[in-house]
Amino acid sequence: MNGARALIETLANCGVELCLANPGTSEMHLVQALDQVPKMRSVLALFEGVCTGAADGYGRMTGKPAATLLHLGPGLANGIANLHNARKAGTPIINLVGNHPQFHMGYDAPLTSDIDTLARNFSCWIKSCSTADTLAQDGAEAYTATLRATPGSQGQISTLILGADAAWGDSPGPAKGNGIPQRALVDDQNVRQVAEILASGEKCVMILEHDGVRTESLEQAGKIAAKTGCRIMSGTFPGRVDGGAGMIDVERMPYFPEHILASLAGVQHLILVGAQIPASFFAYRTTPSRLVPEGCQVHTLARIEENALDALQQLADRVGAKDVVARRFARAEMGLPSGEMNTRNMIQAIAATLPEHVIIATDSGLGNAAQPACQTAAPHSWLSLTGGSIGQGSPVSTGAALACPQRRVLALLGDGGAAYTIQSLWTQAREQLNVTTVIFANRKYNILNIEYGRLGVTDVGPIAASLFDIGNPDIDWAMLANSMGVPSATARTAEELCALLTRSYQQPGPFLIQAMC
Numbered sequence: 001m002n003g004a005r006a007l008i009e010t011l012a013n014c015g016v017e018l019c020l021a022n023p024g025t026s027e028m029h030l031v032q033a034l035d036q037v038p039k040m041r042s043v044l045a046l047f048e049g050v051c052t053g054a055a056d057g058y059g060r061m062t063g064k065p066a067a068t069l070l071h072l073g074p075g076l077a078n079g080i081a082n083l084h085n086a087r088k089a090g091t092p093i094i095n096l097v098g099n100h101p102q103f104h105m106g107y108d109a110p111l112t113s114d115i116d117t118l119a120r121n122f123s124c125w126i127k128s129c130s131t132a133d134t135l136a137q138d139g140a141e142a143y144t145a146t147l148r149a150t151p152g153s154q155g156q157i158s159t160l161i162l163g164a165d166a167a168w169g170d171s172p173g174p175a176k177g178n179g180i181p182q183r184a185l186v187d188d189q190n191v192r193q194v195a196e197i198l199a200s201g202e203k204c205v206m207i208l209e210h211d212g213v214r215t216e217s218l219e220q221a222g223k224i225a226a227k228t229g230c231r232i233m234s235g236t237f238p239g240r241v242d243g244g245a246g247m248i249d250v251e252r253m254p255y256f257p258e259h260i261l262a263s264l265a266g267v268q269h270l271i272l273v274g275a276q277i278p279a280s281f282f283a284y285r286t287t288p289s290r291l292v293p294e295g296c297q298v299h300t301l302a303r304i305e306e307n308a309l310d311a312l313q314q315l316a317d318r319v320g321a322k323d324v325v326a327r328r329f330a331r332a333e334m335g336l337p338s339g340e341m342n343t344r345n346m347i348q349a350i351a352a353t354l355p356e357h358v359i360i361a362t363d364s365g366l367g368n369a370a371q372p373a374c375q376t377a378a379p380h381s382w383l384s385l386t387g388g389s390i391g392q393g394s395p396v397s398t399g400a401a402l403a404c405p406q407r408r409v410l411a412l413l414g415d416g417g418a419a420y421t422i423q424s425l426w427t428q429a430r431e432q433l434n435v436t437t438v439i440f441a442n443r444k445y446n447i448l449n450i451e452y453g454r455l456g457v458t459d460v461g462p463i464a465a466s467l468f469d470i471g472n473p474d475i476d477w478a479m480l481a482n483s484m485g486v487p488s489a490t491a492r493t494a495e496e497l498c499a500l501l502t503r504s505y506q507q508p509g510p511f512l513i514q515a516m517c
Contacts, residue, residue, distance in 0.1 A: 003132035004029040005036055006171035007096075007162075010136040012040045014143040014177040016067050016094065018058060018402060019043070020051040024071030026098035026111075029167035031069075040067075043402065043431060045395075046423040052079035053395025053421060054402065055093045056086035057361065060240045060383055061403035065092035065146040065158075072098055073113030076159075082395060082421075083122040085387035087155030089239030090210050090304070092146035094139075094158045095119070099128070101165035119159040124150045128161035132169025135162060140175045148181040149211070149305040152276070183211065183307035191311060194271055194301045195318040202268040204230035206301075208250070211308035212274030213241045215248075220312035221273070222248035222326030227319055233263075235275060237384035243371075244354075244379035245331035252371060255281065256454075260291045267293055272300045274308040281388065284454065332376035337494040341517050343369065345494040346440070350412070351377040353501040359383065359400045359409045363393025365447050366440045366517075367412030391420025394437065398424045401433035408505055411437040415477065416445045416470055422480060428510040429485030436504040437481075437512045438497075443471035481512035488512040 008030065019042050023031050034042045045051045048070050055066040070076045076097050086093055097115055105112060119126050125145035130138045142158035150156060198204060208221055213234050218241075225232045233251040234241055241250075254260050257280035264270070270277075270292060277298055278291040292298060302311040316322050334352040337345035343366060351373040361383045362368050371382060383400060385392050397411035418439050428435050448468045452460060460468075481488035491497040491513055504511035 001171050001173055002029060002167065003135040003169050003171045004033040004167040006136035006174050007139040008033040008037045008040060009174040010139045011067060011094070011143060012037050013174060014140060015064060016143065017041060017064070018066040019069055020045055020054050020066055021069035022046070022048050022051050022071060022075060023069050024075065024098065026072055026100065026164050027069055029164065030096060030098065043427060045427050047421060048075050048079035049082050049391060049421050050395045050398065050424050050427060052086065052093070053082035053392050054399030054427070056082055056089060056091045056392070057383060057396035057399025058403040059086070059091035059093055060089060060396070061359065061381070061400050063092070065094045065143065066399070067094045067096055070095060070097045072111045073115045073118055074111060076115060076118050080118065080121060081389040082392055083157060084389050085385065085392050087122040087157055088153055088387035090149070090156055091239065092156045094142050094146055094160065097159060097161045099161050099163045101163045115161045119161065122155060123157050123159040124154045125158040126161070130160065130162050130166045132166050132171045135166045136171060136173065136175040140177050144178040144181060149183050151303065151305050184305065186302050186306050186311040190301055191314045191318055194299060194315055197269050197271070197299060198224070198228040198230055198319055203266055204269040204271060205264060205267050206230055206232045206271045206273055207235065207253070207275040207278070208232060208273045208308070209235045209238060209275035210304050212302065212312070213238050214309060215242045217309045217312055218248040218250055219326065220309065220316045221250070222328070223316050223321040223324045224312065224319060226326050227321035227324045237386050238382070239386050240381060240383055242379070242381050243329065243375050244377055245329050246379055247329055249327045249329050253278065257281070257284065257287045257291055261293060264291070264293050264296070267296050270296055270298045272298065273302050273312065274304050276304070282451070329375045334377065336498045339494055341492065341494050341497065341515065346497060346515060346517060347373050349494050349497045349501060350374065353498055353505070354378045354380060355408050355505045357407055359404060359407055360412065361393045361397035361400060361409065362412045363390055363417040364412060364414030364440055366414065367393065370412060390414070390417035393417060394421050394424035397435050397437070398427055398433060401428070401435050402431065405434065409433070409435045411435060413437060413439050414446070415439050415441045415443065415475065418477070419470070419475065425481055425486045425510065425512065426484040432509045434508060435510045436501065437510070438515055439477045439512065440515050440517050441477060442517050443474060444469050477512065477514040486510045486512050488514065490514040490516060492516045
């Protein structure tokens with residue numbers, strides 16, 4: 001048995017069920033091992049950013065790491081944008097990155113690069129000195145590291161950089177897996193302090209992220225809110241939150257900093273549960289970066305790496321909320337919109353036709369704008385653009401569909417972000433994944449027009465206008481989808497959008513809708 005086979009068998013025995021691959025010559029022994037260990041499913045993507053984004057979507061839906069197989073430093077570099085998003089989401093991922101053997105490194109061959117430096121940007125665990133003897137055990141350590149919650153935004157991504165000699169060399173065989181790490185429990189003093197604050201009658205907002213927005217955690221937070229009168233709020237871009245009719249009524253933090261400050265006006269206590277102090281997405285000359293109202297105190301019930309569910313359960317018991325009925329989103333009667341498409345009726349079309357238990361992956365401003373309307377529609381899971389690097393929505397939807405084949409996935413994409421990782425469609429067609437993709441084709445990076453003005457630049461000259469415009473030539477997304485094996489159609493009215501959404505949900509496999517707006 002060689003090192004590659006021992007590694008893949010070890011990962012499969014630990015519970016890694018999926019490898020998203022874009023391999024090259026240095027990874028051929030790993031490809032052979034995947035052939036020999038069929039219980040780990042292998043899926044090809046045409047671009048490394050699709051591999052990493054799909055691993056993110058898979059991990060958000062399962063809580064388990066998928067592996068990526070990437071070709072040396074340049075291959076890893078192609079996937080870093082979506083690894084950045086996955087780090088911010090706290091998604092478990094194992095990157096397997098091939099490298100030259102040590103004896104070849106000194107010749108500065110064309111693909112030689114400092115892979116460790118690239119990996120430090122997003123990895124909580126890195127190993128680059130494996131041998132054939134140690135490679136399997138290093139794989140077991142990489143798996144364990146992805147399940148260990150880390151402080152702040154360090155994330156849960158392992159990167160195992162393996163030289164070809166470690167892969168092809170003789171190995172003693174697979175390694176045994178380690179124990180599963182557990183989140184630390186919060187100090188009882190935290191719970192007592194927060195309970196006293198909630199009992200004071202002062203205005204409080206509880207901000208929940210990561211472990212704090214799991215469905216079970218929100219159930220406890222909802223009871224606490226109903227008992228004490230505090231507000232509960234998720235971050236602007238939660239990695240995953242389950243919403244819709246019947247789910248806990250939780251606010252979502254706005255996007256622009258002045259709107260965040262307005263939503264927190266008069267609040268005397270911010271209570272963080274798996275969350276960080278609110279900060280502005282971008283810096284502005286006239287707006288503070290730290291978005292805490294003057295005179296407001298910040299308290300931490302549970303840090304990001306701690307067990308938020310246990311902390312909320314303790315807090316619910318302490319404030320007498322254990323048997324309280326929490327407020328939930330109620331389903332609203334929604335008629336189907338009509339007429340020429342605009343932002344309002346496109347959002348209405350999405351919410352009115354939403355199928356039960358759909359998974360929604362977003363990349364665009366309009367996609368995120370649909371979130372409030374969808375809270376009074378069918379139950380669903382929402383996967384947000386956590387790190388702000390566009391080009392996430394389509395790969396994440398691909399990974400979510402691989403994770404949950406019994407559920408429909410809806411990708412809501414701007415045409416700017418869609419152009420980054422449109423290769424996702426090819427993988428969806430090859431694997432016949434149940435993904436409906438809506439591309440809002442307004443032919444521009446519209447958010448940049450907004451930000452240009454917010455930064456005080458009022459004169460949009462011809463060069464600036466051209467840099468925000470993605471027309472000339474116009475991309476025909478329907479034809480592009482067809483060329484990759486994905487059926488498609490174009491919607492020019494709200495009625496057409498409703499009909500195409502409904503049609504896509506009723507047929508298996510992928511479907512793309514080009515929504516002209």
